[in-house]
Structure formats: C-alpha cells, structure tokens
Amino acid sequence: MLMFILRRLLAGIVLILVSASAIFGLMSLSNDTVARSIAGQTASPEQVAQKATELGLDQPFLTRYVDWLSGLVHGDLGSSWYNGQPVTTIISTKLPVTLSILVVGLLLAAVLSVLxxxxxxxxxxxxxxxxxxxxxxxxxxPAFLIALLLSVVFAVHWKIFPAVGYTPFAQSPSGWLLSITLPAIALAIGAMAATAQQVRGSMVDVLGADFVRTLRSRGLSERSLLFRHALRNAIPPGLTVLALQSIGLVGGAVIVEKVFGLYGIGTAITSASTQRDQPVVLGITVVMVIIVVVVNLVLDLAYGLLNPKVRVA
Incomplete structure (x- = not known):
C-alpha cells in the first residue's frame, strides 16, 4: 500500500511541474507587451525598459524559469506584478471559497450518484x-446554465438561498452552508449524472454475475448482498469516472463563481489572465493542479482499498 501511495504522489508531482512549466513557457511569449501594459500606453520606451528590468523580464528565459522553480520549491510564489501583493496571500484569501464549493460539490456528486x-x-x-x-x-x-437556473428559482424567486456572496465558516456556519449550497449543486449535477450512469451500469453487470446468484441462493439477505458484495465490486468504475469529473469541477468552479459572485481562485485567475499577471496565474495554476492531484489521490486510495489488484498493478 505504501508503494501504491508513493507512485501516485510521484505522478502527481510530475503533473504539477509539467503543467506549471507549460504555463510559464506560454506566458513568457507575451513578456514584451506585459511591461508596456503595466507601465501604461503613454510610457516612454525608457520607462517600459525600466519596468521590464524591475520585473526581471530582461533576464534569459532559463534564468527566470530556474528562479521561479526554486521559489516554488521553497513555497515562494512571488508577488503580483500589478499590486505587489504576495501570491500566497492572494491564494490564502481566495482558496477557502473555491475549496468550499469544490469539496461539497464532490461529496454531493459521490453520495447521490451511488444512491x-x-x-x-x-x-x-x-x-x-x-x-x-x-x-x-x-x-x-453547461454548468453556467444550471447555475443561472438555480439562482433564478431558489435565490431570486423563492428566496431560500442568497443569490450572491460568500459567508466564511468562522463567521457563521449556517450562513456558510447557505452561501455555498447552490454553487455546489450546480457543480455537482454534471459529475453526478455521469457517475450515476456508470454506477448503474456496473451494478447491473455485477447483479447478473454468477457469484451474486450463488450468494442469493444461499439465503443471504438482499441488503447484505447489495451493499457488502455487489456494491463493493460495482463502485470502482464509478470512482474512475468521478476522478475524471473532478478535473471538470475545478474548471467549472471558475464559471460558477462568476454567476454567484464568489471571489475565489477562479475569479482571481480570470482577472490575472486578463492582466497577464504571470506570478498570480502561475501560483493559482499550481494550486488548482494540486487540488486535482489530491482529489484523484484520495479516489485512487479508495479504489485501491476496494480492489487490491490495483495496488500491485
């Protein structure tokens, strides 16, 4: 089991480095215009060159990449090119919002799809x-249409949930739950539909298997047959689909946050991308990939517990 976890962790670290490196390379293609954008369209060529030097854009690509990678390893993601705020501070203030709707949405999708x-x-x-x-x-x-429909019906028309805004858990647990319910449901519906269909198909196949008929002929109760034997064999394919859907949930959070006025990392990365604020985009990209890796690691562990063959594959 330990080697199984180590292999998954190593694969996750490689994915993080590859994704971040690709984003770094792509964003470096626009470095010539970033200095001009930050300095202003009326800035002189000397002022633009000075701003490029301040940002380190005059350095060779490899030097900038090694410096950024070294900072990443030490937990330093740099500072915003526009307001000078540390990227870790930006992420720490935005991440709880996104994590709240992601975790609750994933749990809803997992539980409801199985049921x-x-x-x-x-x-x-x-x-x-x-x-x-x-x-x-x-x-x-699409997730944004589902989000709009939920907002109109349950927030605007029936006024059961708030239409926009986020309430921190520490401030009010009930307010926090109300503020994330609709966004989490909007995220969960797509993942739940795909996963439920897979669970349903796997369960039909398992219930028709020979060992199920044998257990039923021996007088095993239907409840025990379903939940102790059939479901244990049917759930792994559903976990695989749910792991794939979790990637879509992270991307869908960007749109859902916009609809419900939630200022999470999805909103932050959209704004930073528009401004071509490279440190913020890179930092948030790393965090989003880490979230996907962690979610998939948890699901892989659950898969490994249910199917021992996976641990030695």
Whole structure:
C-alpha cells in the first residue's frame, strides 16, 4: 500500500511541474507587451525598459524559469506584478471559497450518484429511464446554465438561498452552508449524472454475475448482498469516472463563481489572465493542479482499498 501511495504522489508531482512549466513557457511569449501594459500606453520606451528590468523580464528565459522553480520549491510564489501583493496571500484569501464549493460539490456528486445508480439498477423501470435521461441532460447542459437556473428559482424567486456572496465558516456556519449550497449543486449535477450512469451500469453487470446468484441462493439477505458484495465490486468504475469529473469541477468552479459572485481562485485567475499577471496565474495554476492531484489521490486510495489488484498493478 505504501508503494501504491508513493507512485501516485510521484505522478502527481510530475503533473504539477509539467503543467506549471507549460504555463510559464506560454506566458513568457507575451513578456514584451506585459511591461508596456503595466507601465501604461503613454510610457516612454525608457520607462517600459525600466519596468521590464524591475520585473526581471530582461533576464534569459532559463534564468527566470530556474528562479521561479526554486521559489516554488521553497513555497515562494512571488508577488503580483500589478499590486505587489504576495501570491500566497492572494491564494490564502481566495482558496477557502473555491475549496468550499469544490469539496461539497464532490461529496454531493459521490453520495447521490451511488444512491441513484444503485436504485436505478435494482428497481429498473421508470427510475432507470429517468437516470439515463438525467445523465444525457447533465452532459448536455453547461454548468453556467444550471447555475443561472438555480439562482433564478431558489435565490431570486423563492428566496431560500442568497443569490450572491460568500459567508466564511468562522463567521457563521449556517450562513456558510447557505452561501455555498447552490454553487455546489450546480457543480455537482454534471459529475453526478455521469457517475450515476456508470454506477448503474456496473451494478447491473455485477447483479447478473454468477457469484451474486450463488450468494442469493444461499439465503443471504438482499441488503447484505447489495451493499457488502455487489456494491463493493460495482463502485470502482464509478470512482474512475468521478476522478475524471473532478478535473471538470475545478474548471467549472471558475464559471460558477462568476454567476454567484464568489471571489475565489477562479475569479482571481480570470482577472490575472486578463492582466497577464504571470506570478498570480502561475501560483493559482499550481494550486488548482494540486487540488486535482489530491482529489484523484484520495479516489485512487479508495479504489485501491476496494480492489487490491490495483495496488500491485
């Protein structure tokens, strides 16, 4: 099990470095215009050159890359080119917002997809058809449309939840829950639809397997048969789909935060990208990749616990 975890951690570190390096290289292509943008369109060539020197843009690419990578290893992500605020400070103030809707959305997707998928496989009929129809809708409807619909119905019309804004957990746990419920549901629906469909298909296959018929013939209770034996064998493919969906959740958070007026790292990276604020974009990119790696590591561990063959593969 230890080697299984170490392999996943190593793969995650490589992914973080490759993703950050690619973003660094792409953003370096526009360094000539960044200094002009920050100095102002009316700045003289001397002022632009001075600003480029201040930002270190006059240094060779390899030198800048090694300096940034060294800072990353030591936990120093630099400072914003526009306001001088440390990137770690920007992330620390924005990350709780994004993590709140991501974690709650992922938990909702995981729990509800298992319940709905199992129910559809066991009961069949209209429930099975409804799950397959919802899966198609979940794929087809973008997250921002779902977010807008939830906001109009539950926040504007019925006024059950706040339409915009975020309440920190330390300030008010109930207010925090109300402020993230709709964004988390908007994120979860797409992932839940895909995962529930996979769980449903896997559960149908497992329930038709020979070992299930053997256990049922021996008088094993239906509850024990479903949850101790069938679900244990059917859930791993669902976890694989959920791990893939988690990547989409991180990207979807950028749009959902805009709809509900949540100032998380999705909003921050959008603003920084528009300004070509390289340190902020790089820092947030690293954090978002780390979130994806951690989520996938947790799901891989769950997969490994359910299927021992994975740990030695």
């Amino acid at each position: 709905i998928g199992v129910a559809a496989a066991v009961r069949g009929g209209w429930l099975d058809r409804a799950v397959q129809g919802l899966a198609i809708l979940g794929f087809a409807i």
